[in-house]
Amino acid sequence: MNRLRSINHKALKTGELLVREGMARQEDVDAALDVQLKEGDAEIPSPASSYSINRSDDIPEGIGIRTIGEILCSLDLVSPIDLNRVLLKYGKRLKLGGMLKKMGIISDAQIRTALESQQFNFKSLGQILIEQEFITEKQLYDALSRQHNLQYKRVDGFEYAESNKAELIQIIGHNYADENSIIPLTLEGNKLTLAVYSPENMLSVHELKNVYAYLRIECVLIPQDRFKELFKELYGVTHSHPLETRTHIPTASDIQEKKPETPSIEDEEEPDVPSDEDMEAFIQYLLKYGITKNADSIHIEQIGEGAAIRYRIGGNLKGLDVPGLGEKLPRLIRDLIHKLKEKAGLDDSDHENPQSGLVRIRFFNRETNKQAEVGFRISVLPTSSGDIVTLTAQTPSASIPSIDDQDHSVHTKTALKRLLEASTGIILISGSEKSGKEQTLFASIKHLYGPDRKILMASESEQPEIAGVIQARVNQDHLTYEQLLRAFLDHDPDVIVVDTIKDMGTARAVVTAAGSGQLILCGIDAEDAVDAMWKLMAFGVERESIAQRVNGIISQQRVRRVCPSCRKAYTPEPEEWNVLFDSFPARLAFHKGAGCTTCGLIGYAGHTILSEVLIIDGEISQALRTQAEQTVIRQIAMASGNKTLVDDGLLKLKQTTLDEIVRAVPFKMIVAYKTAKKSGKTGNDRSEVSYETIKKEWILSSSHSEEARILEMYQDLKLFRNEDRGLDPDEKNIFYDFISETFHQVCRDYKCRRVLFCMESHPGDLSFWAAPVFVKRHG
Ligand SMILES: [Zn+2]
Missing domain, CATH: 3.30.450.90 (Beta-Lactamase)
Structure with a gap:
């Protein structure tokens, strides 16, 4: 009776956890408990197929009473996948060594030997046990299968039906499969069967269950060699999981062996203190x-x-x-x-x-x-x-992207290049910490470098080496930015770069150096361009000096990029758009990622940049001199037609989301944007003027003789898409073929000789269409 109570207590705990995790209902757990009690009373010996999953230190050997989890699984009330996740989460799973011992396959001594040679390396205990011939591969998989409540199959006879492949690949894309070491085997009705070779990857099965809620997902354990074969068969490429590519990475044999203290079963898989080499x-x-x-x-x-x-x-x-x-x-x-x-x-x-x-x-x-x-x-x-x-x-110098290669909008790139043409004055490159402003700083340096220019750079931390740029590092104790910049002036540079202005001394040194006829490029932490000016003032720089010496400020923020694989247009809720607009901006098209296996269900993949360039001249200089408030300067900047971070964001609504724009842009700017819109004081009223439909037309008379024009169309298309004019040969060829085919098709269908191509850019969207052109016959 005592024994039963103790079993029940442990079992109940798993039940509780399953209820707590929303995996099972209390009445199901109670029902399972009843079953277990009956099995216990009847002292039913463990059926061969039943698994024991719970840590069962106090369950006597040989008694195979099924756990509550197993019973729930067998009654189909809980899926093995959910059970496994909960057991893993709460550390309630029996360890591999313990399982093998429980199955009567290995002894304590063998586990100890294996653990000794396991040491600190990346081989699993299972692998080592096989290598030492203590167990067979089949026994390992049997144990893993019981340990993880996963069915083990060799799936030797299994082959993919050619007709099913496309559907399976659609459910689990190559990248996800590769990354998570999981492949789909079959889809029958709404039952999807997946395969893993390492039970660790069961966690991604759970992730998939959330995405494909309408599917009943099951998972089997298959041997690694079969997994590789099937992966190749389904995706046509080799599985490149890091575990397999580890041959060039030190393994146990490369690492000096060190005698461990004899590990006990309880702390199995616990490594000894690793050596320095390890x-x-x-x-x-x-x-x-x-x-x-x-x-x-x-x-x-x-x-x-x-x-x-x-x-x-x-x-x-x-x-x-x-x-x-x-x-x-x-x-x-x-x-x-x-x-x-x-x-x-x-x-x-x-x-x-x-x-x-x-x-x-x-x-x-x-x-x-x-x-x-x-x-x-x-x-x-x-x-x-x-x-x-x-x-x-750190970015190696060779891979520092040029200005053209960066994610800035074309208007930012153009304005930045124009700013860099100056030979004196200060250019500030601002942004918050993770904005990627360093990349813009380096791209600017790369843009400036030439045999006729001497560029000196002062930085606090180690920076990537850029060919031709002389770098010196400040040192808090011995060498300040001020001292370094003064020393720089003796070397007659054309351009001085300061990685970041962080204090008064540096700010003053920069302003002083700018007075002696060099172009100075500086990084500064600031939320936007106007904020950067106020940062300088906070560092004791006079308004007059800013008006006189600062040529312009580029500011940027990093936003997440909508996953291209699951991007969808949608209509945002009022609470989403009313942060920026008083009424719904019907002219804008909004997008977001629905979540897919490519983006790990997040809806975003990678980043892009929102940026703005503020030129300090005319009205803004004037306003600085007259002690204008920050809000006034913001209004002037907007009224003068400068594209702000918000504007840039709204231009990139296909690449990022409204949420991301609001998150990345400083609140002050959002307020200024709304105020400016209300008062109608914007130079480029965001949703009415600058986002108006832009249209361009071409008439082609024969696709072959008009290659140059098609190239031009391609480059315009890139501009329309807010990309740089740079050529992507593959894309260009696809575009050429597309235009050529369309031309012939229209000519054939309409019996015409000329075709009108029209590109229309709507806010956040782009359309491209073709129409026949009929020429009136004269005479
Ligand atoms: Zn996606």
Whole structure:
């Protein structure tokens, strides 16, 4: 009786969790409990097919009473996928070693041997047990299958029906499948069967359940070799999961072995304290993973007792997907951070102040076939639970995009290039911290560089090397911006670059240097262009100096880009549009992402930029001199027809959302925008004048003789789409073929010899149509 009570107690806990998670109803759990009680009374031996999932330290060996979770699954009241997720979430799953032992396959001693050789490496315990011939692959998968409540199948006879492939690919795209190591097997009616080879990937199954709520999703475990074969068969390419590409990354054999203290079953899979070499290899792995995944940044965080390593890829944060790492990490995190700080030459005893530095790694770049060195800027922030670390990959000089390659709108690019033609004065490049203003600063430097110009740059942190630019670093204790800029003047530069103006000394030094006839480019943290002027004033720069010395200010903010794969036009709710408009702006077309597997269901993929350029001349200089308030300057800027961040956002409504614009743009500007609209004082009234339909027409008489004109049409199309005129050869050819085909089709259908092509740009939308042109016969 005692035993039963203890079983019930444990089982009830899983039931409670399932109810709490909304996976099961209380009455279902009660029903399952009844079943369990009956099974217990009858002392039914465990059926061969039943799984034991719960941590069952106090359940005597050999008693196979089914858990509440299993019963709920067998009654079809809870899906194995949901059950698995809940057990994982609450750490209620029996570990692999324990499961194999429970199944009578291996002994404690064998587990210990395996754990000893596992040490700190990326091989799973299962892999090692197979290598040491303690278990067979089949036994491993049987255990994994019971552990995760997943059916194991070899699916040897399975083949995709050619006719089903397209549908399956539509449900799970190649990228998602590759990224999450999951493939669809069959779709029968509304039943979708998926396959994984590592139960870790069950979590993405849950994610999919939310997207495809109308489908009944089941998942089976298949061996890795079969997974690879099927992946290739379905998608036509090889599965490139990082776990497989790890051959060039240090593995256990590369890492020096170290005798562990004998681990017990309880702390199985717990690594010994890793050696210095292990940690070095681990860091290499983390950074290389970031590089191969094109991550913007790597986040290493201690959160309470736990720890996490996450990568920002295409704007979204993703965890590092290494089996077993989640459990090891909390014990490794301190050593990891310690080693990173050591590599960057930071003070590890300092747990009070934020620190930053540089970590470099060398790696073999497969694209260029060359050894490359990549620098990561490391920022360490002490918190109550320990240091948190952010690593940001530095852009190598060769890949600094030019102004044309950036995501700025054409009007920004044109204005920026015009500003850069000046030979004296100050150009401020402003934005908030994550706005990407550094990229614009570097692109501007690249734009300016030529054999006839000497460019000197002062910066606080390590910057990517740009050919031809002489860089010097300030040092808080010995060398200030002021001293450095004064020294620069002795070297007779044409252009001086200051990475960021952060204090009075720097601001004054910049203004003074600007008086001696150089062009000065500076970064500054500010919400928008007007805010940048007020930042300068806060640093003690006189209004008169701003009016006189600052030529112009470019300001930018980063917004998320609507996922192109699931973008849809929609009509926003009043609470969405009334932040910016008093009445619904019917002329604008709004878009958002519905969420798909490409964007990980977020609806956004990657980023784009909103920017504005404010030229300080005429009225604005005048207003600065007359002590005008910030609001007045904003109104003048708007009335003079400058496109503000809001304007730029509304022009990019196909690329980003209203929500993102409102989030990225400073509130003051939104207020100014609404006021200006109300008073009708805008130079380019956003929804009425500048967004009016623009139309352009061409008449072609023969597609072959008019290649040059088609090219022109293509370039105009790019302008209409608010892109740069630059040529994309592939796209151009597609466009050429499209026009050519359309031309012939219209000529055939209407028996005409000339065709009118018309491009119309509506607010946020673009239409392109063709019509026959009939020439009146004379005489
Ligand atoms: Zn999407």
